[in-house]
Amino acid sequence: MNILINNEPHDLSVQTVADLIAQIKPETPFAVAVNTAFVPKSAYENTMLKDDDKVEIVRPVAGG
Numbered sequence: 466m467n468i469l470i471n472n473e474p475h476d477l478s479v480q481t482v483a484d485l486i487a488q489i490k491p492e493t494p495f496a497v498a499v500n501t502a503f504v505p506k507s508a509y510e511n512t513m514l515k516d517d518d519k520v521e522i523v524r525p526v527a528g529g
Contacts, residue, residue, distance in 0.1 A: 469519045482520075483509040491522050498523075 468475050470489070479485045482497055482504055497504045498521040504512050514520070 466514065466516050468514060468517070471521060471523075472519075479514060481510055481514060482512040485514060485520065489522075492524065495522050495524050497521070 466477055466479060468477060468479075468485070470485075475489075477485065477488060479488055482499065486497070486509060497509070499512060499514065500519050501521075
């Protein structure tokens with residue numbers, strides 16, 4: 466499956482956001498959005514991914 470992660474193409478064998486997180490193991494803490502929609506951690510298992518989805522994995526930034 467071809468997915469854009471933070472605007473970089475990836476060819477991964479995943480079905481859900483939980484599968485994606487398990488495979489790429491981002492540094493914590495982080496937040497996930499799929500096609501610009503925030504995905505709460507409680508929904509990772511039920512959020513299905515499909516070809517050409519755009520996933521953003523972002524880390525909080527301290528400062529002000």
